[in-house]
Amino acid sequence: MPKETLIYTNNDVTVVWKPKLCIHSTICWKGLIEVFNPKERPWIKMGGSNSEKIIEQVSKCPSGALSYFLNTEVPADTIPEKVIAETANMLKVEVTPNGPYIIKTECSIVHSDGREETKTGTVALCRCGSSTNKPYCDGGHRKIGFKE
Numbered sequence: 001m002p003k004e005t006l007i008y009t010n011n012d013v014t015v016v017w018k019p020k021l022c023i024h025s026t027i028c029w030k031g032l033i034e035v036f037n038p039k040e041r042p043w044i045k046m047g048g049s050n051s052e053k054i055i056e057q058v059s060k061c062p063s064g065a066l067s068y069f070l071n072t073e074v075p076a077d078t079i080p081e082k083v084i085a086e087t088a089n090m091l092k093v094e095v096t097p098n099g100p101y102i103i104k105t106e107c108s109i110v111h112s113d114g115r116e117e118t119k120t121g122t123v124a125l126c127r128c129g130s131s132t133n134k135p136y137c138d139g140g141h142r143k144i145g146f147k148e
Contacts, residue, residue, distance in 0.1 A: 008044040012051040015044060015058055015068050022065035032057040064091075098147050100124040100137035109135065 008015045029036040034048035035057065046054065058066045094102040103123045110116050123136070127148070130140035140146075 008042065008046050009071065010046040010051060010054075011071065013046075013054055013068050013070055014074075015046065015054065015066060017044065018065050018067075020065075021063050023063040025062050027060050027062065028057055028066060031060060095127070099141055100127050111135070 004018060004020050006017045006019070008017070029038055032049055032053060035045055035054055037043055037045065037048075055068055058068045061067070091103065091105065091107060094104070096102055101124070103119070103125065104121075106118060106120045107123060108116055108118050109123075125135050126133075126137045126140070128141040128144060128146035130144045130146070131138045132140065
């Protein structure tokens with residue numbers, strides 16, 4: 001199993017943590033400190049709450065660093081392979097020099113009003129904040145001389 005992926009399990013559910021994806025939003029531990037406590041090691045204690053509450057909290061992770069699967073869906077001896085497969089299929093976002101974020105695979109965009117749309121092919125997302133078509137890039141970074 002890759003070192004950048006850690007698993008925590010109880011009898012019902014397995015939580016997968018990919019630290020490199022974490023944006024430290026604090027949603028996990030502020031919502032369920034009995035399970036997710038960054039001051040303790042290990043920081044995830046699956047016995048701290050019931051599986052339903054753990055699943056509910058993991059589902060709120062905005063970065064995808066935390067995910068879960070039900071243990072009944074995957075035999076225990078195949079958990080590492082499942083985690084490796086999920087890591088291999090991870091969404092790749094390219095940060096272009098002085099330009100947008102580029103996604104070159106199908107993805108789902110969830111807008112602030114809750115509207116969802118599926119994009120296929122290449123999608124350019126605004127990184128500079130000047131787009132008039134947010135979250136998509138409209139080339140506004142060139143007009144404002146965005147450098148990063």
